[in-house]
Amino acid sequence: MNNINFIKTIPPHRHYEIRRWFTVTIMLSSLLIIGIVYVQTMQILRLNEACAAFKKSQNDAQTYTEILNQKNELTKECEILKKKILKAECLTNQQCNLENLLMHVKEICTSSVHLESLQIHKKNVELVAVGPDVQAAFHVADKLNKITYINNVKIISLQHTQDALRFSLTCAITS
Amino acid sequence: MRFMPSIKNEIVNVSFSPQTIVCSWIKYRSASQPYHINAYQRFQLKNLELEKQIIFNPTHITRLITSFLKKYHLHNAFALFSVTGTGIFEEIITCTEASPTQQHFNIPALKKMVWDYVYLYPLDQARYTFYICGIPQELLLQYLLLANALPVNILTVTTQHMALLNLYRKLHSSSFNHSQLGVDIAKHHNNLHDYFTPKLIEPMFSSDVAINLEQELLFLSTALGLFIMRDTRYE
Numbered sequence: 001m002n003n004i005n006f007i008k009t010i011p012p013h014r015h016y017e018i019r020r021w022f023t024v025t026i027m028l029s030s031l032l033i034i035g036i037v038y039v040q041t042m043q044i045l046r047l048n049e050a051c052a053a054f055k056k057s058q059n060d061a062q063t064y065t066e067i068l069n070q071k072n073e074l075t076k077e078c079e080i081l082k083k084k085i086l087k088a089e090c091l092t093n094q095q096c097n098l099e100n101l102l103m104h105v106k107e108i109c110t111s112s113v114h115l116e117s118l119q120i121h122k123k124n125v126e127l128v129a130v131g132p133d134v135q136a137a138f139h140v141a142d143k144l145n146k147i148t149y150i151n152n153v154k155i156i157s158l159q160h161t162q163d164a165l166r167f168s169l170t171c172a173i174t175s
Numbered sequence: 176m177r178f179m180p181s182i183k184n185e186i187v188n189v190s191f192s193p194q195t196i197v198c199s200w201i202k203y204r205s206a207s208q209p210y211h212i213n214a215y216q217r218f219q220l221k222n223l224e225l226e227k228q229i230i231f232n233p234t235h236i237t238r239l240i241t242s243f244l245k246k247y248h249l250h251n252a253f254a255l256f257s258v259t260g261t262g263i264f265e266e267i268i269t270c271t272e273a274s275p276t277q278q279h280f281n282i283p284a285l286k287k288m289v290w291d292y293v294y295l296y297p298l299d300q301a302r303y304t305f306y307i308c309g310i311p312q313e314l315l316l317q318y319l320l321l322a323n324a325l326p327v328n329i330l331t332v333t334t335q336h337m338a339l340l341n342l343y344r345k346l347h348s349s350s351f352n353h354s355q356l357g358v359d360i361a362k363h364h365n366n367l368h369d370y371f372t373p374k375l376i377e378p379m380f381s382s383d384v385a386i387n388l389e390q391e392l393l394f395l396s397t398a399l400g401l402f403i404m405r406d407t408r409y410e
């Protein structure tokens with residue numbers, strides 16, 4: 001025999017099922033929300049950390065660029081200095097340097113020949129000395145001619161003084 | 176508005192009959208004496224609060240039922256309503272169809288009602304008897320509004336006769352048959368409530384409250400029938 005019920009209602013066990021479903025849904029939703037919030041918070045924190053690290057690395061990169069530029073400038077300066085040093089060394093090591101020239105001139109000028117003046121220009125040298133005779137002048141000219149970095153030796157003047165002969169010589173310097 | 180409605184796993188029966196409201200709280204106990212009446216109270220309505228089953232004074236009726244619920248701490252229990260009276264359409268009808276549909280019952284009075292039918296017993300010459308009952312929609316709405324005003328979860332709104340039919344079936348349990356029901360109903364001139372006697376009902380229940388069974392027989396039978404209707408153990 002069927003029952004007559006004028007209304008359609010949810011049976012009691014459905015009430016309990018709905019309650020259970022509702023409770024479980026709320027709990028799960030809450031857990032899900034908490035989980036999402038936690039994960040999102042962690043992600044935001046990580047993102048902040050990454051941002052901070054990136055900013056720091058950006059600063060470091062700027063510093064690095066500055067240092068690199070400085071280094072390049074210094075390198076360029078260093079290269080210029082090295083070139084200068086090389087040039088100086090080259091000049092120092094050249095046979096035609098001033099010291100060598102003076103040494104050679106000193107060697108040439110013996111006891112009979114007295115050096116009066118020595119004018120060293122860029123490419124040529126003018127020498128004025130006093131010797132006993134013409135032979136001495138030629139002797140000096142020969143000796144100068146024998147020096148490797150000196151050529152084109154010319155006696156440009158001979159002048160008798162009281163008991164000596166003043167002569168002047170010019171020569172070219174080759175590097 | 177409640178966020179999540181509370182539930183109390185108790186069943187409260189409320190019977191509305193002319194000038195009377197009966198509230199009872201019944202629980203299942205054991206197979207030998209299956210029902211235990213925890214609470215039972217009859218309210219007499221003398222000032223036309225309930226006339227032709229129309230609730231004229233819902234405040235008073237709500238107060239009466241709420242006082243019962245409050246007294247026995249039955250807030251948010253499940254409620255079963257049974258209604259009887261002139262405002263309700265009830266009829267025993269003979270039909271030639273064994274399994275008729277609602278279209279087979281062409282009763283004009285039912286057109287504006289919420290109604291249903293139930294098979295009772297067979298007759299000779301391939302005729303079948305059905306119990307048809309209907310309630311006007313506005314009246315049903317009144318009872319639903321009343322239930323809404325009460326702290327209960329309404330489960331059923333039915334007629335007293337339907338509750339008694341259930342009690343009859345429970346009384347006969349395994350030996351129940353429709354032909355015997357027909358005989359018994361015919362014997363009591365279609366008044367099934369005359370079938371139940373104190374002797375028949377008494378073994379079915381125990382009670383905490385003192386009940387004058389002679390006086391309360393009809394209401395008690397209705398209450399038991401209502402409870403049986405929702406008691407799953409019955410099936």
